[in-house]
Amino acid sequence: MEPLEGTKSDSDHAPDQEPLPSNSASNCSQLTLKLEFSSKVVEHEYIVAFTGYFSAKARSLYISSALRNAADRALEWHVVPRENPASDFPSDFELVHIRQASARSLLTLEDHPYIKRVTPQRKVFRSLKYIPSPEAAAPCNATRGTQKWQSWQSSRPFRRTSLSLGAGFWHATGRHSSRRLLRAIPRHVAQILQADVLWQMGHTGSGVKVAVFDTGLSEKHPHFKNVKERTNWTNEKTLDDGLGHGTFVAGVIASMRECQGFAPDSELHIFRVFTNNQVHDGKIEIKQITDGNFNEQGSHRVGKVWELTANRVIMVSAIGNDGPLYGTLNNPADQMDVIGVGGIDFEDNIARFSSRGMTTWELPGGYGRVKPDIVTYGSGVRGSGMKEGCRSLSGTSVASPVVAGAVTLLASTVLNRELVNPASMKQALIASARRLPGVNMFEQGHGKLDLIRAYQILNSYRPQASLSPSYIDLTECPYMWPYCSQPIYYGGMPTIVNVTILNGMGVTGRIIDKPVWQPYLPQNGDHMDVAVSYSPVLWPWAGYLAVSISVAKKAASWEGIAQGHVMVTVASPAENDSEVGGELTSTVKLPIKVKIVPTPPRSKRVLWDQYHNLRYPPGYFPRDNLRMKNDPLDWNGDHIHTNFRDMYQHLRSMGYFVEVLGAPITCFDASQYGTLLMVDSEEEYFPEEITKLRRDIDNGLSLIIFSDWYNTSVMRKVKFYDENTRQWWMPDTGGANVPALNDLISVWGMAFSDGLYEGDFTLADHDMYYASGCSIARFPEDGIVIAKNLKDQGTPPPQNTPHLLKKGRKRERKKEGRERRREKERKKGGRKEERKEEEGKDKPPSLSCVFLPCRSFHSFTCVCGLVCVCGLVCVCGLVCVWFSVCVWFSVCGLVCVCVV
């Protein structure tokens, strides 16, 4: 037991604790980070430990009764109050403040039967110190580096034969993400990812060529030693970077001093493809927004990226800065053959800006793929400054050079470079990534980049096929969101999981012997039906495997978990086989686990019409909220798992089952569904669809329509001039195709107007904002209209800027209180069309700013006309990032004023 006279303050040092594995970058190690702990007794405070758990009241009672027995009755004491939610629960200790405590009085305390012991309260301090390391020169190429990673290796034997299964169902996703040690982290990203381990083994990226397509690089930048070529592909006559973005990116990959990059010896090829005013938000996107034809077959850019990867160029691309809204993935990062990178902060939270959600190419008939592929640090990362020195930047275009640098370094570690190709590199990265707890796969992909594990996998790699995701567990929450958010049942629309097949064996491949579904009979596998469709040719390096899961008829009223697997065999021409026509093959297993429930009653089933939701591209569909001036296009897919995610979750929490109709209205059995939901529909309706819907509604189907606006003079006003295509873009419809909707509902004597209204209203205790919608022009007399006069936006909204500057964010729309209204309608036996409503907690930004709490910076994100992550109040030309350390800068050389 500790001596009890704790009034004198002593201070003892814990011996120097483990030096963190973060030897500074340049020339092996000159600096070592030391962690020191020291503790100090807090005067007059004592920890009273009890023999069991007691309530606060009981504890106070015991202490007072114990001290009553003490000799000096005038003892002054009180319990130090605890101010945390846990204090409501029983505890086994108490912190007591006692003035002039004598050893004797403390001993009397210990005499109490329920008091175990009394110890002085101590404070622990931890300090971080950089000290020059004396043994710096020695262990350059010594064994030390190799031991380092072994120390935190998992117990699982490392060398595995298949990348695909990963850890399967057993890849534990911790459910408690709140308990995490916060510590000061050196923000040298290459060291955090332990690139120094590979440097010490002599790998520095030599022999690997890296092309950077960005804003260029100055000729004599002190950070770079191996710039092979610089070319300019813009209309500005310079090769230099006038912005710093391209320099920063090149620095993260290959800087050799100050803020060290991953692969200083790699060979840099700098392509200046963006001018200063084509980069916004630290993000490059002008190219993207003007792709006339975005789909997989047509786009020239998709084709060019295929051409690159088919020639074994590994392509790394930022997933985009359009988060936290879902459905905001950027091309080319969303392609199967590209490594798409999302951003996290140094505390392993997904960065708010990081784009997320499934790919939207496959809509409406299919389902999107999982992207990003991996995430890594993209918030407050340090890299090369434009002329010299270092600076911090945030954005997924910061995270992607981190991965590009890591890939460069990794490629240089492989002896047989033939084995490195776009597929094998991606396989190594995703198989080694560390999953972040509490984050779903459409936000983090396979998890956080782990350079050392990727190195190990890549260096024991055998050409093979693998799957992404590597297993399907529809019960695993939150990783498999949204699949885990709704069980499947007989009669529902099949659940589609769009799996990507990565084929490291060759640029082309094919699936041989039709994939086999193997139900596990003891695990009720026969209760589900599984069908697959797949790419006829896997090229380049990848293809899809769409798994469509439905419930067998015999399980219509069954509840439980069902399991099985699908086996797929991929073959590629063998390039090193002496025999002509030889093939490499690889068989992968895709485990499937689902939760089945009895079919819910018709009234609980809602069908979301995806088929009639069109998006940009292929056409110009203007935004739904006309005040969102900086995002003229409707491009998020309008799906319940992308930008209508909040609505979906709300409906689910109210007990509704929501399914998606990816086919014409003629293709579903209306007797199974209570309600058909049409939101912002842009597509027209076939006469057969109109007839069928009419019949369905006579047979009891409810219909909810959120219409939106359609006004030809406004549409003329929102056309914009696109400087890249040098042409005017005219919208194909309004926010929705109201004339087509009027065709659909005219039979019931209803019609929407071409008016344009906005305003606030309250319905069923919900405050809501109605942003840019039409009004009801005609409605049957015996129907029920809930009306509210709103502000006429009829004078067309402020002129759109004639130039497309930037794609901003489209707010997630929440539609609350609808269920209640629908119930009401159903009771009245009437059907009613509703207008589109937008709840506007964050009102459309005019020139004043809107503040949203921003987790990653402990500050605020402020959405002005453009985006700004800032300290407090900000007025910004373009983008300004102001970190807590008060480093701020402006992108684009324009002024950025931050007013506290």
Next chain:
Amino acid sequence: LILFDVLRKVQIYFNEERTIRDRTLLEVRDPDHRIPWKVRFNLGNSSRQITQCRNSIQGKTLLTDELGYVCERKDLLVNGCCNINAPSTRQYICKSCLANGCCSIYEYCVSCCLQPDKQPLLERFLNRAAEGFQNLFTAVEDHFELCLAKCRTSSQSVQHENTYRNPQAKYCYGESPPELLPV
């Protein structure tokens, strides 16, 4: 708030300052400023004996080797050459190519371009190649590499930087860009 407006105007001004300009592979230039290309052309005989072939690597189903043979991937030999005994292998084939030198399939474009009689056409092109492509075309060492590079799509293949001028025949070994199809 006024600042914000001002900045916006500055931005617009910047954008309008940008000159409208088409990038092409060819530029009218005086003969003294030729790019220093150093392509070695094969002197017109296909009977060269080589043990290793380079090939066009990227194809989904087809490949062209440096001798101008086009074959299916399964007919590729270990040394990278097409198996000339395979029934579908053809040399110097201009299938899918139009009279203006644009083809719909990359591998046929390369094969066609490798025809010995295309040499004058390619030399004429090299002498007039735009400066922007100097790095590319001076890095090219021989006829095969030139054809690989020449047949690729480039900024010349697209209209407004966002659509192919002719999506049906976009791989060109010739001098002129693909014919612009009416929308």
